[in-house]
Amino acid sequence: MPTTTFRRPDWRAPSVLPGFGLTFGFTLAWLTLIVLIPLATIFLRSAGMGWHEFVAVGFSHRALAAYRLSFGTAAAAGLVNALFGLLVAWVLVRYSFPGKRVVSALVDLPFALPTAVAGIALTAIYAPTGWIGQYLEPLGIKVAFTPIGITIALVFIGLPFVVRSVEPVLADLGHDVEEAAATLGANRVQTFSQVIFPAIAPALVTGFALAFARGVGEYGSVIFISGNMPGKTEIAPLLIVTQLEQYAYAGATAIATVMMLVSFVILFGLNTWQAVRRRRLGA
Amino acid sequence: MIRVQNITKRFGEFPALHGIDLEVKPGEFIALLGPSGSGKTTLLRIIAGLEFQDSGEVFFHDEDVSSVGVGERQVGFVFQHYALFRHMTVAENVAFGLTVRKAKNRPAKSVIKARAEELLRLVQLDGLGSRYPGQLSGGQRQRVALARALAIEPRLLLLDEPFGALDAKVRKDLRRWLKDLHRQMGLTSIFVTHDQEEALELADRVVVMDHGVIEQIGTPEQVYMEPATPFVARFVGETNQLPASDGKDMLHVRPHDLEIVAADGDAVLVDNVFRKGGCWRVEGTLTGGGKVVEIDLDASRPAPSPGETVLIRPRRSKIFAQTGA
Numbered sequence: 256m257p258t259t260t261f262r263r264p265d266w267r268a269p270s271v272l273p274g275f276g277l278t279f280g281f282t283l284a285w286l287t288l289i290v291l292i293p294l295a296t297i298f299l300r301s302a303g304m305g306w307h308e309f310v311a312v313g314f315s316h317r318a319l320a321a322y323r324l325s326f327g328t329a330a331a332a333g334l335v336n337a338l339f340g341l342l343v344a345w346v347l348v349r350y351s352f353p354g355k356r357v358v359s360a361l362v363d364l365p366f367a368l369p370t371a372v373a374g375i376a377l378t379a380i381y382a383p384t385g386w387i388g389q390y391l392e393p394l395g396i397k398v399a400f401t402p403i404g405i406t407i408a409l410v411f412i413g414l415p416f417v418v419r420s421v422e423p424v425l426a427d428l429g430h431d432v433e434e435a436a437a438t439l440g441a442n443r444v445q446t447f448s449q450v451i452f453p454a455i456a457p458a459l460v461t462g463f464a465l466a467f468a469r470g471v472g473e474y475g476s477v478i479f480i481s482g483n484m485p486g487k488t489e490i491a492p493l494l495i496v497t498q499l500e501q502y503a504y505a506g507a508t509a510i511a512t513v514m515m516l517v518s519f520v521i522l523f524g525l526n527t528w529q530a531v532r533r534r535r536l537g538a
Numbered sequence: 539m540i541r542v543q544n545i546t547k548r549f550g551e552f553p554a555l556h557g558i559d560l561e562v563k564p565g566e567f568i569a570l571l572g573p574s575g576s577g578k579t580t581l582l583r584i585i586a587g588l589e590f591q592d593s594g595e596v597f598f599h600d601e602d603v604s605s606v607g608v609g610e611r612q613v614g615f616v617f618q619h620y621a622l623f624r625h626m627t628v629a630e631n632v633a634f635g636l637t638v639r640k641a642k643n644r645p646a647k648s649v650i651k652a653r654a655e656e657l658l659r660l661v662q663l664d665g666l667g668s669r670y671p672g673q674l675s676g677g678q679r680q681r682v683a684l685a686r687a688l689a690i691e692p693r694l695l696l697l698d699e700p701f702g703a704l705d706a707k708v709r710k711d712l713r714r715w716l717k718d719l720h721r722q723m724g725l726t727s728i729f730v731t732h733d734q735e736e737a738l739e740l741a742d743r744v745v746v747m748d749h750g751v752i753e754q755i756g757t758p759e760q761v762y763m764e765p766a767t768p769f770v771a772r773f774v775g776e777t778n779q780l781p782a783s784d785g786k787d788m789l790h791v792r793p794h795d796l797e798i799v800a801a802d803g804d805a806v807l808v809d810n811v812f813r814k815g816g817c818w819r820v821e822g823t824l825t826g827g828g829k830v831v832e833i834d835l836d837a838s839r840p841a842p843s844p845g846e847t848v849l850i851r852p853r854r855s856k857i858f859a860q861t862g863a
Contacts (some may be wrong), residue, residue, distance in 0.1 A: 438587075
């Protein structure tokens with residue numbers, strides 16, 4: 256009877272749970288079906304147009320302004336969220352207070368709310384006649400229909416990513432490292448900046464990356480508050496929709512391709528940084 | 539000298555410590571021994587300044603440090619789970635206490651580096667300074683934690699179950715090594731443990747605690763041979779409880795203090811016999827009482843077999859009068 260011997264590839268660690276072939280195959284098939292095929296059609300569509308046309312549409316002044324706005328506001332919102340999301344996560348992990356569960360549920364609400372609802376609500380508040388807008392207007396601060404408004408919308412939808420990424424890591428971080436720092440004479444600022452922050456930084460970067468990625472692709476909440484002035488307050492996803500409405504499918508996919516590549520490079524970079532850091536720490 | 543005076547501490551409704559008095563002489567190695575919930579760790583943390591007492595005072599020499607914060611007490615503290623900073627190298631961990639000093643007290647970078655290297659040599663980890671804690675074994679990590687605690691030149695070294703997370707062999711090696719280190723440095727040290735063997739082996743004096751009070755303070759010899767209370771007799775070393783001849787009190791007898799006699803002893807039905815180090819360990823039940831008895835017999839003589847009934851008599855025992863219940 257012929258026998259087959261299986262040789263495990265070198266990069267695979269031995270495991271008591273069988274089924275690498277099956278699970279890996281399933282993973283690939285699933286990713287292909289859900290992510291790769293739809294993304295590939297974007298490339299194919301944009302490949303249909305010539306290089307010159309691709310550059311002309313994908314890197315037009317209007318498109319470049321839209322990229323700048325989309326990536327810029329998403330990064331700004333991601334940073335704001337990194338700061339305040341960390342604060343919210345800190346409060347949720349460190350303290351117990353009445354209504355804590357309500358606060359925790361509130362954090363997730365931006366996930367559930369239709370983004371258009373958020374957009375309309377934020378516009379109503381920040382418009383020059385709105386609740387907050389009317390007080391900002393005399394100070395010369397315009398929020399609605401400016402990049403600031405877009406950033407606020409993106410902060411709103413991105414908050415849960417940072418909070419939920421940081422929370423478990425913060426909860427896991429033993430109290431004893433802080434106490435160790437204290438016995439060694441570190442003050443509170445030093446304990447936070449040199450002991451706690453470096454420990455949660457990877458989670459914070461993950462949260463930032465998720466919020467940023469979400470912000471780059473966000474459409475629904477932004478279009479109400481942005482004003483959509485081409486070259487000024489027109490985000491890239493809106494430009495794509497505009498192209499589609501004019502039946503310029505190739506143009507739409509060209510812009511989508513550029514966005515996708517930039518996003519991928521940024522996210523891949525952040526992931527690689529984390530992987531390298533983890534390996535270095537021997538964890 | 540460390541002096542703790544009438545310390546009381548409650549956690550909510552739960553009294554953790556009541557009326558603790560303790561004096562530690564310079565250079566002494568003290569064990570706080572007790573079961574979990576005895577308050578030993580709370581006492582250690584109060585001495586460190588990580589926790590504050592509800593009433594009572596803590597003195598370092600003649601200075602009242604009762605309300606001094608942990609950062610100013612200058613104590614080295616070693617945690618059960620090492621509490622190393624994972625994102626820092628071993629050398630950075632050791633140097634931490636020096637690098638966080640205010641600029642006017644901070645040694646030069648080269649001095650800090652040299653000091654960290656010197657400490658790593660002391661804990662026999664020279665050459666591993668550029669590793670990360672994640673790349674070290676448990677025993678090595680605990681030694682890094684010790685070097686880190688020593689870097690601040692502490693007035694007092696406190697260790698909270700320092701060997702608790704290590705496996706038996708490493709634990710034993712580290713124990714012996716720590717004892718040598720203490721002998722070398724003569725630094726006043728207090729460690730917490732629930733392992734009586736560890737306490738007896740390492741400490742100059744053992745403080746046995748239960749339910750927030752000190753049951754006995756004494757040398758390992760005193761605590762083992764002259765237990766002050768039934769709790770100490772039970773908790774430190776193995777002990778059998780046999781009814782005394784008056785029928786009221788309890789005799790506490792160590793397994794090796796029981797002998798088999800031909801006549802005039804308590805009858806024990808042998809259940810099980812096995813080899814334990816240099817003795818036969820005989821497990822049996824007292825006929826009539828049903829109480830479990832453990833006896834250590836000289837292994838050079840034949841052991842009784844299971845099913846046999848033997849007569850036993852204590853060579854040496856301790857009587858505690860029954861108090862109330």
